């Protein structure tokens with residue numbers, strides 16, 4: 001039976017959410033990655049993605065400076081490094097190296113792709129909107145990369161746990 005619950009409880013109850021990394025570069029060109037649950041597709045044609053980033057994050061500064069990001073779906077075998085990116089700030093340290101995540105140059109944008117990820121979207125910010133205590137960075141997708149051999153990727157359960165799922169492990173309920 002439905003009952004009134006708190007915001008934090010609802011967010012946990014409504015999980016899992018696809019957990020992604022947004023890779024940016026800082027003023028010195030050093031790549032950094034932030035773990036994100038608050039992101040969404042916002043247009044099919046042209047393809048567009050929005051991410052919500054808190055202004056205290058180092059990634060916020062990097063986004064302001066470079067105006068581009070790579071949104072990467074880490075694969076199951078990258079869970080440790082992906083979790084590190086969501087729990088430690090990259091300010092003054094090389095978070096990607098600590099996380100054991102290797103990068104490869106992107107096709108169009110300055111931030112690199114995460115090698116071994118399931119999907120990477122290269123994104124260029126076209127608009128920003130302050131939303132309470134976060135800021136929405138709305139971006140055009142300018143190039144797309146994927147590895148069908150790495151279908152199992154990550155989901156966050158609340159903010160405490162990560163899980164991995166592939167399409168085959170989900171119970172199909174409707175089909176077109």
Ligand SMILES: Cc1cc2nc3c(=O)[nH]c(=O)nc-3n(C[C@H](O)[C@H](O)[C@H](O)COP(=O)(O)O)c2cc1C
Pocket residue numbers: 019032033034035036037038039052053054056057058059060085086087088089090091095156158159160
């Ligand atoms: C499951 C999970 C989801 C998260 N989602 C977001 C998010 O959507 N937006 C955000 O600003 N921070 C989010 N965070 C927190 C950042 O990943 C975290 O503060 C990170 O250390 C920031 O790194 P940076 O300072 O290098 O940018 C999330 C963390 C976790 C564990």
